[in-house]
Amino acid sequence: MAFEIREEGQFTVVLxxxxxxxxxxxxxFKTYLFDQIESGKNQLLVDLSQVRFMDSSGLGALVAGLKKSAGSGSFALASAQPAVKDLFDLTSMDKLFTMHNSVADAIQGD
Incomplete structure (x- = not known):
């Protein structure tokens, strides 16, 4: 499994x-997110541009990251592909998460 991290603008982007x-x-992935939050990364932006499929376990890891970051910063998603967007729409999780069309949009404050 591969997760990459980089600083862009005010965000720590997790690809x-x-x-x-x-x-x-x-x-x-959940452990990786928790490690980032516990190390003081408080403006996380998860880049989902490579993800073509997500199940309830993946969604659960994102929800856990969102809950872990609550009160200490922000946790947003970017670049969700159509099948992933559909999952968020179907489960109404699109109302729970801040979702950006792209990392660039998030940085510019779309």
Whole structure:
């Protein structure tokens, strides 16, 4: 599994460099997010541009990251692909998360 991190603007961008965010990597992804938050990264932006499929485990890892960051900063998503956007719409999680069309839009404050 591959997660990459970089600083862009006011955000710490976490790229999920996998095509699937599912049960096979969800727990390690959640741990990775928690490690970033606990190390003081308080403006997280998760770049989902590579993710083509997400199941409930992947969604659960994102919800856990959102909850962990609550009160200490922001947690947003960017570049969700159509199938992933559909999952967020179907589960009404699009109302829970701040979602940006792209990392550039998030940085510019779309």
């Amino acid at each position: 999920v460099d996998e095509t699937r965010l599912d049960a096979s990597i969800a727990e390690s």
